Amino acid sequence: GEDGYIPALLDMLGLKYTHSGVVPSMLGFDKTLAYKVFKTHGIRFANNKIISKKDGLKKDPMRRPYVIKPISEGSSFGVQLVFEEDDFDFANYEWKYGDTVIVEEYIPGKELQVAVLDGKAVGIMDIIPLKRDFYDYDSKYKKGFAEHIVPAKLDKQIEKHIFEISEKIHKAFGCKTMSRIDLRYDPKKSKEGVHVLEINTHPGMTSTSAFPEICLHHGITKENILEQLIKDALSD
16 A cells, blocks of 8 residues: 555545545655655755666766666665775666656765654654665664664754654655654764655554554554554544
């Protein structure tokens, strides 16, 4: 349901369901649309370019380091980091996840995730990949591939700023019950170092997922979250 198709089908069938509806899910899943929402609401995100396979690009589309991302994929599928020293030629990019990609500036620093429940930011997690260059699929779903620091060790003003941004995004997308906001933060640049990566309208609830772990640290159990999801679904 992350891309909005299943919510659309359920709306057509007149069935109640949990999580955000069609529009928030669709906007959040398509990064080009999400970036437009961020821009409209003054949310800082990384400089980026949309590159098509038919462009026939033979050289780096921007100064290294940069990140290549599919337009619409979850769980970090297809994400590739390109650093200065890497033996990488854009002309040989494999285009496994569609004929269009986003190439964006790499933001150094911390990988942060924020749990937003019922419109309020609950807490922030700092994620440190242990066996990869970034927070990839294995780091997300395999134990021992990432260290989770909850709460993230941040300056109080930065924490407040990130909370405000996350709640603003949740509201701007029209999310229901819960969302997870992913960010990069470069401590050398204070507030200007905070860049939003994406919003997830259907956050993971596995044993290694950030959302339930953040909530649990703040006294909110999985059962509490499920009760809120069901309550909100039935109230529509």
